[in-house]
Amino acid sequence: xxxxFLTLSPAIPRFNLCPGISILATKLRTKTPTFSLISPSSxxxxxxxxxxxxxxxxxxxxxxxxxxxxDNLVVLGIETSxxxxxxxxxxxxxxxxxxxxxxxAELLAQYGGVAPKQAEEAHSRVIDKVVQDxxxxxxxxxxxLSAVAVTIGPGLSLCLRVGVRKARSVAGxxxxxxxxxxxxxxxxxxxxxxxxxxxxxxxxxxxxGGHNLLVLAHKLGQYTQLGTTVDxxxxxxxxxxxxxxxxxxxRSGGPAVEELALEGDAKSVKFNVPMKYHKDCNFxxxxxxxxxxxxxxxxxxxxxxxxxxxxxxxxxxxADIAASxxxxxxxxxxxxxxxxxxxxxxxxxxxKHMVVSGGVASNKYVRLRLNNIVENKNLKLVCPPPxxxxxxxxxxxxxxxxxFRVGRYDPPPPATEPDDFVYDLRPRWPLGEEYAKxxxxxRSMRTARIHPSLTSIIRADSLQQQx
Ligand code: KG4
Ligand code: ZN
Numbered sequence: 060x061x062x063x064f065l066t067l068s069p070a071i072p073r074f075n076l077c078p079g080i081s082i083l084a085t086k087l088r089t090k091t092p093t094f095s096l097i098s099p100s101s102x103x104x105x106x107x108x109x110x111x112x113x114x115x116x117x118x119x120x121x122x123x124x125x126x127x128x129x130d131n132l133v134v135l136g137i138e139t140s141x142x143x144x145x146x147x148x149x150x151x152x153x154x155x156x157x158x159x160x161x162x163x164a165e166l167l168a169q170y171g172g173v174a175p176k177q178a179e180e181a182h183s184r185v186i187d188k189v190v191q192d193x194x195x196x197x198x199x200x201x202x203x204l205s206a207v208a209v210t211i212g213p214g215l216s217l218c219l220r221v222g223v224r225k226a227r228s229v230a231g232x233x234x235x236x237x238x239x240x241x242x243x244x245x246x247x248x249x250x251x252x253x254x255x256x257x258x259x260x261x262x263x264x265x266x267x268g269g270h271n272l273l274v275l276a277h278k279l280g281q282y283t284q285l286g287t288t289v290d291x292x293x294x295x296x297x298x299x300x301x302x303x304x305x306x307x308x309x310r311s312g313g314p315a316v317e318e319l320a321l322e323g324d325a326k327s328v329k330f331n332v333p334m335k336y337h338k339d340c341n342f343x344x345x346x347x348x349x350x351x352x353x354x355x356x357x358x359x360x361x362x363x364x365x366x367x368x369x370x371x372x373x374x375x376x377x378a379d380i381a382a383s384x385x386x387x388x389x390x391x392x393x394x395x396x397x398x399x400x401x402x403x404x405x406x407x408x409x410x411k412h413m414v415v416s417g418g419v420a421s422n423k424y425v426r427l428r429l430n431n432i433v434e435n436k437n438l439k440l441v442c443p444p445p446x447x448x449x450x451x452x453x454x455x456x457x458x459x460x461x462x463f464r465v466g467r468y469d470p471p472p473p474a475t476e477p478d479d480f481v482y483d484l485r486p487r488w489p490l491g492e493e494y495a496k497x498x499x500x501x502r503s504m505r506t507a508r509i510h511p512s513l514t515s516i517i518r519a520d521s522l523q524q525q526x
Contacts, residue, residue: 132205133197134463135229136456137190139182139222140214140242141268142166142173146193147452148204151460153252157196158446158453161185164309172298173268179217186225193452201233206468208459211239212485212510213269219484227472227482236468238459239483241513242450243270243417243490244280248461249454250414254441257414260407262438264396264429267417267450268294268311271342273399274491275406276414279461280517282491283406285399286340293388294419296344296351300384303355304377305362305369311449316381317422319366323375323382328354330387332394339497340399342391351384389428396429400436402496414441421445467517485510 132151139145142163148156163173163181170177194200209226212219223239230237247263259279265272271288294313301312306319330350333343355362358376366377396413403410413433419425426442433440447453462468489512 132460132463133199133203134238134456134460135190135193135201135204135207135226136240136452136454136459137186137207137209137222137226138242138245138450138452138455139186139218139225140210140212141218141450142178142181143450144182144185144189144221145450145452145455146190147456148193148197148199149252149453149456149460151464153255153457155252155453156199157193158451159189159192159196160451161189164311167311168308172302173215175215175217178215179221182218182221186221190225190229201229201235204229204233204235206230206236206238206459206463208238208240208455208463210242210245210455211483212242212488214242214486216484216486219486220482223482223484227476231472231474231476234471236463236470237472238462238468240455240458240462241485241488241490242455243267243272244282244513245454245458246416246448247274247276247414248279248458249443249447249451250416250441251461252453252457253443253447254412257412257441260410261412261414261441262400262403262410263414263416264392264399264420265417266293266392266415266419266425268292268298270417271344272490273340273395275403275410275494277407279465280467280513282512282514284489284491284493285402285497286342286395288342288344289334290343290345291348293342293344293392294417296348296384296388297419299348300351300381303352303362304360304381305365306377307365307367311418313419313422316385317424319378320382320385320424321378323378323380325382325386327379328383330354330383332387332390334391335394338398340395340402341497342395344388344391347384347388347391351380354380354383385422385424389425392425393428393432396432397436400433400438402494404436406494411439412441413438416443416448418449421448488513490514 130151134149136147136149144161145159147158150156163178166177166181167173207226207230209222210219211223226237229235243265246265246267251257260275260277263274263276265274269292271292272284273286275283275285277283297316298312301308301315304319306312306315308315330347333346334341360373360377366374369377400413415426415429420442430440442448488510491512491514
């Protein structure tokens with residue numbers, strides 16, 4: 060059985076802010092706040108070291124990776140890396156005080172994917188309201204916050220900029236420290252908010268629209284990348300399959316394929332499992348996408364005819380393709396995870412948990428199949444609840460908290476910044492250093508303009524402190 064670590068209320072109200080944009084808002088276990096700004100920078104023990112932003116200095120506490128020095132910390136998290144505008148307020152104890160999401164569902168359906176310019180405009184329209192709602196729902200004002208955390212990469216530059224501008228304006232106006240967050244680290248670390256037992260080192264499979272990562276998390280900010288995709292991520296394959304099958308994309312493609320797959324025969328269409336003969340932990344979904352497209356063409360399925368208007372036979376054909384695609388897409392995950400767990404246990408024999416997170420981890424079939432693999436290896440699966448698997452502000456606030464606690468943050472920015480201020484955005488930002496055994500020969504390396512990994516930045520800072 061798949062273990063779900065549900066700490067959140069399942070009832071999340073939806074309402075509309077702007078035409079075509081729906082908002083998901085939650086108020087969870089709100090308490091009257093009595094917070095003060097506890098800033099590690101006031102401690103004489105802090106050493107100055109450069110960390111997040113180019114050109115600015117931050118403070119870092121040596122030997123404090125596990126310190127829990129203040130559970131009264133309250134952090135606002137802002138996420139705009141792709142198509143969701145999200146904000147949340149989270150306390151150091153892990154209590155979620157509020158969570159607000161504005162999704163660009165109508166745009167997604169209209170363009171069949173994320174269109175950066177339109178996405179940027181949609182973020183800009185709602186960002187102020189989303190952040191204000193998050194504060195209101197937490198019954199807080201900016202003055203009650205300890206810090207602001209914001210995703211600075213990886214993601215779409217135009218979209219990241221909207222969140223970073225807003226975060227810096229809140230932090231600047233209220234003299235708050237600011238933490239730049241790695242989106243994929245946030246997907247992994249939110250599991251530590253829902254599962255108290257989850258301590259380092261652990262393994263993580265992070266599966267979303269743009270990433271397919273297998274990582275070994277040694278400690279906060281220190282990751283070894285065991286595998287990645289050589290082309291597309293699994294979420295992209297779900298989204299294209301949904302589009303070509305004429306499914307309703309308004310909730311994104313994944314949930315639509317998952318739902319239709321329930322009606323289909325998963326063994327009826329023969330798709331090859333990708334990279335079967337590559338004895339590494341890397342992924343490839345481009346070939347499977349092509350196989351799906353060819354199967355759709357062979358059955359003469361017309362994507363312009365919505366599945367809701369299809370004949371019984373046409374609907375059955377679509378369901379069979381959806382189910383067969385999902386089975387093989389997940390088999391690919393299973394095969395690579397099995398090998399990655401073996402590699403990870405060689406490197407860190409004390410591992411007890413495997414985290415599966417990112418949008419695709421909300422899929423029930425994915426959870427079920429990966430739970431079997433993980434249990435067979437005597438590990439425990441930790442899957443955040445679906446609302447914390449897909450992009451959200453909680454994961455950003457929580458990851459910000461984890462780094463803030465150990466002194467990794469930037470000091471407050473100036474209250475006003477010029478319109479042409481160059482923000483520190485990291486659209487292509489690896490999480491960890493590649494494991495030598497896992498390097499793929501199949502990878503088409505597009506290394507230009509890649510930022511140094513989060514892990515290498517933190518390692519360089521620690522070395523600098525030691526000298
Ligand atoms: O993490 P996420 O919300 O955003 C990115 O960082 O990309 O992941 C979005 C991806 C989309 O491709 C979406 O189709 C997929 O997650 N997804 C799913 C499911 N829910 C979301 N894929 C399969 N089954 C689902 N239930
Ligand atoms: Zn994501």
